[in-house]
Amino acid sequence: MAEDNTSFSEFMDLDHDLDLDTRTCNGVRQEKQLSASQRRGYSLCRRKSFAGFVASKRNSGQEEGDYSWCCCALTFREHSAIHKHVARTHDPEIQRLTQDAYQCLLTQLEEEAETQQLNECEAEPVDISAWIPDTRHISEEQLQKGPGKVLLYYRYCQIEDPHVICAWQRALCEKLHLTGKVRVATEGINGTVGGTNMATDAYIDATRSHPLFKMEKDDFKTSDGGAECFKDLRVGVYKEIVPMGMDPDVVSYQLAGVHLEPEEFHKEVEALLAKADENNDTILLDCRNFYESKIGQFTQCLAPSIRKFSYFPDYVDQNLDLFRDKKVLMYCTGGIRCERGSAYLRSKDVCKEVYQLKGGIHRYLEQFPEGFYRGKLFVFDERYAISSNKDIISECRYCGSPWDRYQLCSTRFCCQLVLSCPGCRQDGRTACCPACQTKGQNQSQAPGPHHKEECECTEGRPRIPQDA
CATH class of the missing domain: 3.30.70.100 (Alpha-Beta Plaits)
Incomplete structure (x- = not known):
């Protein structure tokens, strides 16, 4: 984006004013709401998405310059023909691809802008x-x-x-x-x-x-x-050591809830589950992202459908009545998100009590590997998950069989995580977008309905994780 001289601030303003994850309006109307530099970025993402879609339709094993493309049971031998067909027939898919690419661009620029701003005034060299x-x-x-x-x-x-x-x-x-x-x-x-x-x-x-x-x-x-x-x-x-999107001076970790050791937290959950059939005033709150809780969580927890931790404050604001006069037991991976998350919840002054699991799920599983947390623990590295029990609480997104191992989407330019079991991956079902057909499919044949990879809603699609 350097050639466009696009300012970080313009993109960041867009991230607040026009959330492409949750908007479902027409792409053209979206683009009209952007500034000139933002439109250039969006246009670039659209061109790349369009080119990637067309490239996925090209027949393989052809000599240089002798190309043909197969799409919708039709064969095209000219660039202009396949381009017109895609533009007329597959605009919804192109819009979805463009929005995903643009959101990835915004996320990348957000982190780069934060680092750039904070490093503008680096300290004088110090002997370390x-x-x-x-x-x-x-x-x-x-x-x-x-x-x-x-x-x-x-x-x-x-x-x-x-x-x-x-x-x-x-x-x-x-x-x-x-x-x-x-x-x-x-x-x-x-x-x-x-x-x-x-x-x-x-x-x-x-x-x-x-x-x-x-x-x-x-x-x-x-x-x-x-x-x-x-x-x-x-x-x-960085401005925050865990990106919640709130000024640390406004919502400080010093206002966090009461820390419970794993043994104390275990007893609280045990008491909560014992009263499962009764009306009780306790909420077991998972403050991680949806793709984390999807593969592992505490029994009978409340798991918000948020894609990143910076959405947590909005979730709290929109559900204040849910927490009113309740005792809240919070947990996250290692405890850090609960520090600021519980502080924000307490700042709303609606809960009766706010507690958090000290050391997070990580510490709890060390003491209670077969306790009330079932499934995998998502981690922010190339492993994606670690486990202490054999429970599988999630399923393959294609066939519905038990499966909880994430892999990256195979679509070019995509940064989503996909739950696809070995059988479905062998059949070529390795992507999260309907624009990507199965790898093993004969390109000269029209895709059958079972090969069409349905898209998850944009609120519930994981991306390559950046925040812990």
Whole structure:
């Protein structure tokens, strides 16, 4: 988008004024509401979507320059012919593809804009060598090869100069050959990193030794994995350490609900389930995204249909009567989203009590692997999920058989996650959009109705996850 000189702020304004995830109006009418630079971005996404759709119809195994396309049981031998056909017949599919691509663009620009803004005034170089551990007793092979794990942690605290902490964390992770993501802000630090056991142990010791954080070893949650669980290393300064979209000075973690240890939370859920047939005043609230709760959740929880955590405040605002005079038991993956989420809920002054699971589902499963949480625990890395029990609570989106392993949509330019069982994937059902036909289908034949991949509603379609 650099060639268009498109400003980040214009795109960000659009994200609030025109939510393409929930709008169902005609694409042309949507485009008319955009500014000139926004229209250029939307137009670019449409051109790419149109080109990708046409490319998916091209017959394979042809010589260079001798192309033909098959669509709707028709064969086209000229570019102009297939273009006219797609424009006249498949506009709804093109609109959906365009909206998905545009929403991905907005999400990307949102994160880039936040990082760019916060890094405009980076601090003067500071000597961080005192915080880098001496690893001469550890060989490079031990740092890069062997059994490993993934760490998940956070710490809310006041950081006067987050750029210094950012530089230290980046240097520390690079020295230890760790991958993952670390978010630093004036309100604290949030990280998930992977590496060998030696490397992650050294990372824990180094982070704990910093005087700002005052962390205990138990503050780092661990699971089997390693550096291969992440594509790369990303360390940056952000406004929030978990993106809720609210100013930390307005809704502070210091206003969070009462923390319950896993044993206490387990007893509360047990009492709630014992009164299942009675009218009770307790709500078990999952404050994660819908694609997380889809594959694993606490029994009889309330799981909002939100795509990212920044939608949580709107969900609360729209359902205040639901929480009025109720005791709320909140939970999330590792506890961090509950810190701000419970603070926001408490700020509305409608609940009788607000509690949160300390350490999140991660800690709960360590003590109660066969407890009241059933199914997989979604994680924000290449594993997508980890498990402690054998329950499968979700199903393949095509055949309905039990299945809970996400994979990326096979459609070009798509960034959705799809629940498709091995049988359906073998049949070519690997995408989330009707514009993508089955891979194994004979291109010269019209697609049968069982090959048409129905689209999930836009409110309920996962994307490549970015926020923990």
